[in-house]
Amino acid sequence: MAGIKVGSMEEFAALIGISRPTVSKYFNDPNSVRRSTRERIEKSLERYDYRPNIYAVNQNRKLTKNIGIVVPYLADPFFAEIARRIERRCIDAGYWPILFSAHGEQKLENDILDSLRSLKPAGVLLAPLGRASDRSVIENFCRDVPTVLFDSEMEDVGVAFVGSDNPQFVSQITDYLCRSGEPPCFFEMKHPVNPNANKRRQAYFNSMQALGYEPHVVQVSGEGWAFEEIGRDGGGKALEAGQFATNTVLCSNDRLAIGFLAACYEKGLRVGRDSTCAIRVAGMDDHPFSRFTCPSLTTIAQNYDSVSRHSVDTLFRVIDGSYNTDQREKTLFEGTLIMRESA
Numbered sequence: 001m002a003g004i005k006v007g008s009m010e011e012f013a014a015l016i017g018i019s020r021p022t023v024s025k026y027f028n029d030p031n032s033v034r035r036s037t038r039e040r041i042e043k044s045l046e047r048y049d050y051r052p053n054i055y056a057v058n059q060n061r062k063l064t065k066n067i068g069i070v071v072p073y074l075a076d077p078f079f080a081e082i083a084r085r086i087e088r089r090c091i092d093a094g095y096w097p098i099l100f101s102a103h104g105e106q107k108l109e110n111d112i113l114d115s116l117r118s119l120k121p122a123g124v125l126l127a128p129l130g131r132a133s134d135r136s137v138i139e140n141f142c143r144d145v146p147t148v149l150f151d152s153e154m155e156d157v158g159v160a161f162v163g164s165d166n167p168q169f170v171s172q173i174t175d176y177l178c179r180s181g182e183p184p185c186f187f188e189m190k191h192p193v194n195p196n197a198n199k200r201r202q203a204y205f206n207s208m209q210a211l212g213y214e215p216h217v218v219q220v221s222g223e224g225w226a227f228e229e230i231g232r233d234g235g236g237k238a239l240e241a242g243q244f245a246t247n248t249v250l251c252s253n254d255r256l257a258i259g260f261l262a263a264c265y266e267k268g269l270r271v272g273r274d275s276t277c278a279i280r281v282a283g284m285d286d287h288p289f290s291r292f293t294c295p296s297l298t299t300i301a302q303n304y305d306s307v308s309r310h311s312v313d314t315l316f317r318v319i320d321g322s323y324n325t326d327q328r329e330k331t332l333f334e335g336t337l338i339m340r341e342s343a
Contacts, residue, residue, distance in 0.1 A: 231259020257283030
């Protein structure tokens with residue numbers, strides 16, 4: 001009977017020979033049933049294709065009005081801005097947001113999820129660390145708590161994902177850079193922390209090939225979230241080594257671009273789009289500081305408002321029972337080209 005789809009808690013309980021109230025009690029709190037019963041239920045969940053209706057479970061959990069918000073690194077102004085907008089929407093809807101930062105650490109992300117589970121929030125909005133996340137921990141958490149993922153996707157995890165259309169970002173800005181000057185080289189970290197970076201690199205290859213140009217990727221060493229430092233140090237070394245095949249550089253994100261601008265300044269290279277400039281630089285995300293760099297940074301703007309609004313609205317639909325938990329939604333928002341002085 002392995003792989004049989006089970007449609008209700010009653011059917012699942014009958015199949016495994018455990019009373020429905022006990023099964024319901026397990027889904028409310030796995031630690032509330034005996035260990036042997038818990039192990040029996042969990043083995044059966046691996047055998048049968050069944051997941052409880054999250055809203056139905058929530059009705060019995062005596063939910064608080066708390067909404068958990070988890071981001072990978074709150075010191076990053078991108079996540080600070082998204083979190084600020086999410087907090088405001090939750091407060092306006094009568095919920096109390098609780099904000100956590102994983103500080104780029106898997107253990108801390110895991111501990112945050114454990115703490116949230118015990119708080120029994122109405123729901124959680126989670127931007128995972130990405131490459132550093134423990135997928136099994138997040139999967140288990142999402143089975144217990146209504147969770148909408150945003151920014152960083154993990155396939156088939158959570159009731160929904162809301163993010164940005166990274167291929168569209170790259171296609172739009174690559175096309176602009178090719179039309180307005182030399183085709184861009186792509187500048188990135190060798191080991192990016194966020195899976196969005198991998199999507200952007202692949203989109204760069206696809207865009208350059210579609211336009212008839214040879215892709216050139218420059219990767220620099222560096223781990224963690226210190227993008228500006230990595231962009232400055234790694235970018236400076238790459239400039240010295242002559243690694244850039246053209247005079248145009250597209251950075252994987254704006255924070256890396258901000259560091260690269262510093263490297264150009266230190267090397268005496270004037271950045272900009274007029275004939276007196278030696279190099280053009282562009283980024284992606286429209287980081288809150290990108291308009292204040294010198295020169296101001298050409299970039300693709302994230303749709304902060306739509307991502308935050310749709311993430312919250314989707315979670316509220318889950319909480320009030322109007323969301324179909326049998327079909328995981330994936331919503332991507334396009335970016336907008338912001339032309340400034342750097343390219």
